[in-house]
Amino acid sequence: MPEQPLLELRAVTAGYDRRAPAVRNASLTVAPGEAVGLLGPSGCGKSTLARVAALLHRPDSGTLLLDGAPVRRWRHRAPRAQRTTVGVVFQQPRLSADPRLRLTDLIAEPLRATGRREDVPDRVAELAAAVGLTPDLLGRRPHEVSDGQLQRACLARALVLRPRLLICDEMTAMLDASTTAALVAAVEDYRTATGAGLLAVGHDHTLLKRWCDRTVHWDDVTSGTSGTSLEPSVPSAM
Numbered sequence: 464m465p466e467q468p469l470l471e472l473r474a475v476t477a478g479y480d481r482r483a484p485a486v487r488n489a490s491l492t493v494a495p496g497e498a499v500g501l502l503g504p505s506g507c508g509k510s511t512l513a514r515v516a517a518l519l520h521r522p523d524s525g526t527l528l529l530d531g532a533p534v535r536r537w538r539h540r541a542p543r544a545q546r547t548t549v550g551v552v553f554q555q556p557r558l559s560a561d562p563r564l565r566l567t568d569l570i571a572e573p574l575r576a577t578g579r580r581e582d583v584p585d586r587v588a589e590l591a592a593a594v595g596l597t598p599d600l601l602g603r604r605p606h607e608v609s610d611g612q613l614q615r616a617c618l619a620r621a622l623v624l625r626p627r628l629l630i631c632d633e634m635t636a637m638l639d640a641s642t643t644a645a646l647v648a649a650v651e652d653y654r655t656a657t658g659a660g661l662l663a664v665g666h667d668h669t670l671l672k673r674w675c676d677r678t679v680h681w682d683d684v685t686s687g688t689s690g691t692s693l694e695p696s697v698p699s700a701m
């Protein structure tokens with residue numbers, strides 16, 4: 464029997480205006496433990512699809528399955544078990560980090576939000592070491608660190624609940640080569656230790672081909688060649 468995908472997107476249409484969706488009929492799977500690179504030109508809709516896969520953006524139609532179970536609710540309405548299955552890192556850390564939080568609290572945020580305060584000291588120390596953040600940096604706020612340092616904290620935050628799927632949306636696009644290498648190595652160490660799957664979104668062929676088990680191009684994802692047939696729309700409830 465074929466292995467059940469960890470993530471499956473079936474004929475997903477999504478965007479910001481139903482009359483002109485940013486993503487049309489996109490289908491994609493990630494198997495447990497697999498690293499898939501999604502390549503495509505700027506503006507084609509990759510980030511929108513990544514946000515759907517991260518349960519942050521409700522699609523207009525199509526189906527998203529996690530471990531074979533359809534996702535019926537998005538954002539804060541998604542069941543906690545599904546929400547915590549997926550960790551996500553975005554391209555611009557300054558847009559996804561609360562400027563008031565010290566890096567230590569930024570990393571710990573998902574633990575506090577899920578009532579696991581007692582895990583904070585150990586997990587923050589462990590992850591800071593894994594992503595290469597020294598203790599003095601952990602006490603600073605976002606405006607007191609570099610983009611690369613802030614992105615390291617955002618990666619640590621994405622890993623803090625031990626997601627089984629990590630989505631990296633252009634995670635290293637703004638960073639230099641050595642920070643890119645360090646962040647990719649931190650992701651790969653995490654995947655080796657936990658068996659987590661990865662969806663890495665970007666336009667850097669060289670990086671994604673080196674990093675991932677398989678790369679798919681946006682044109683194939685949206686032409687129906689990499690996925691399945693049309694599925695019923697998601698239910699109307701959020």
Ligand SMILES: Nc1ncnc2c1ncn2[C@@H]1O[C@H](COP(=O)(O)OP(=O)(O)OP(=O)(O)O)[C@@H](O)[C@H]1O
Binds near residue numbers: 479503504512
């Ligand atoms: N919040 C939004 N409101 C309205 N339109 C948006 C919004 N975010 C993105 N778009 C539009 O949706 C389309 C797809 O954008 P998206 O960010 O998904 O593309 P992308 O492939 O990730 O691009 P890039 O590689 O440049 O980040 C673009 O035309 C963009 O202008």
